[in-house]
Amino acid sequence: MIVIKSKDVLRNGVNLSTCDRANAAHLDGDAGTVMSGMLLVNMTGVVTLGRTAVVPETGRTAVVSVDVSAWRVDEATIPAEYIALFLNSPAGIAQTIRFQTGSSRQLHLYPEHIRNLWIFVRRTGRGEMDTRWHEQLACDARAASEARLRATDPLQNLHGAIAAAIGLNPRVYRE
Numbered sequence: 001m002i003v004i005k006s007k008d009v010l011r012n013g014v015n016l017s018t019c020d021r022a023n024a025a026h027l028d029g030d031a032g033t034v035m036s037g038m039l040l041v042n043m044t045g046v047v048t049l050g051r052t053a054v055v056p057e058t059g060r061t062a063v064v065s066v067d068v069s070a071w072r073v074d075e076a077t078i079p080a081e082y083i084a085l086f087l088n089s090p091a092g093i094a095q096t097i098r099f100q101t102g103s104s105r106q107l108h109l110y111p112e113h114i115r116n117l118w119i120f121v122r123r124t125g126r127g128e129m130d131t132r133w134h135e136q137l138a139c140d141a142r143a144a145s146e147a148r149l150r151a152t153d154p155l156q157n158l159h160g161a162i163a164a165a166i167g168l169n170p171r172v173y174r175e
Contacts, residue, residue, distance in 0.1 A: 001027065001061035004034070006042040006068055009053045011088040013145035014040065016058060024061050032063040039071040039080045040064060041087070043109045050096025050109060052087040054080045056145065069111065078121070078129075079138030086119050 003020040027033070034040070036057040042048040044067045055062065055070070064070050073080040086092050099113035122130040 001063060002058055003063055003065060004040065004055070004068060005065040006045055006048045006051070009040050009042050009048070009051055009068060011051055011053070012148060014053045014056055016056065019062075022063075027061065027063065034062050034064055034070045037073070037075065037080055039073050039083055041069050041071065041109070041114055043067055043069050044102075044106060046107055049100055049107050050087065050093060052084040052092070054084050054141075054145075069114065071114065078119070078134055081138035081141040082134045083119055085137060085141055087117065091120065092117070 001022055001024040002016060003022050004014060005020065008015050008019045034055050036055050038055045040053050040055060042051040045051075073083060087096070095117050096109060096113075099109055099116065100107045101110070102108040122133050124130045
């Protein structure tokens, strides 16, 4: 199974090629598993605190590490990709900085902090939520993330081939 750690949660998506792997037999039922479309938030760190991404379709079982929280988003209300875009923007980062606790060596966010974050919602001239605008931004974010994955996959395969040729563990570079 795929283990998503804070280092794998990037501002432009989840880097599946850097995720650790573990034996799914060690999983206690479905505890800790995440599904595609879930919102991931880094809950610790100095640079990584509050960094947010959406779980891509993997076709495999995935879990998050202790430093990452996973949230189900009601897609009928607002797309998870839009929330990730907003929370990674200066307005989202400013909020996570405001809520951070802990020392400078290890900063934390807690679930109650995430529940209190404000997300900008664009309104139409009639005052209703502009769903099309949010969905278009989410669609653009998905397309950009998929394009990035398509571009890095061949490079990751080459890195894996080189690693295997010189006797390194190619799993580190490619699944």
